[in-house]
Amino acid sequence: MPISCQAHDYVEIVCMRASKVHLLLHSGAQVMGIAEDITRVGGIECLQVKTQAGAVNVDLTRIKTLEARDNLVSAHNFIVQLSSE
Numbered sequence: 001m002p003i004s005c006q007a008h009d010y011v012e013i014v015c016m017r018a019s020k021v022h023l024l025l026h027s028g029a030q031v032m033g034i035a036e037d038i039t040r041v042g043g044i045e046c047l048q049v050k051t052q053a054g055a056v057n058v059d060l061t062r063i064k065t066l067e068a069r070d071n072l073v074s075a076h077n078f079i080v081q082l083s084s085e
Contacts, residue, residue, distance in 0.1 A: 001083070002060075003061060003063075003082050007060075007081075007082040010080045010082075011038060011047055011066065011082075014035035014047075014066065015038060018034055018035065018036065019034070019068040019076055020033070020071055021034070021066060021068055021069075023047070023049070023065070023067075024067075025058070026064050031051065032051065033056075034050040035047060035048075036049065036055065038060075041057050044061075045059075046059055046060060060082065064083065065080065066080050067080075
């Protein structure tokens with residue numbers, strides 16, 4: 001099931017700002033790094049995150065919460081639930 005348009009807008013915002021993000025996935029795994037781009041990998045829409053280990057692509061539908069944090073502009077820090085699965 002795709003994420004809502006509103007949730008997608010938040011993903012676009014963190015990419016435009018190259019925000020520091022913390023993702024909590026439905027599996028319980030966490031991904032932290034800099035939001036770089038929205039990409040398609042094998043037909044799946046993903047958030048590309050630059051981590052300390054390199055770039056990773058995270059399926060948008062697997063993200064439970066997206067938190068933009070530790071960014072210099074405090075207004076650029078927020079947390080949003082992308083999906084409720």
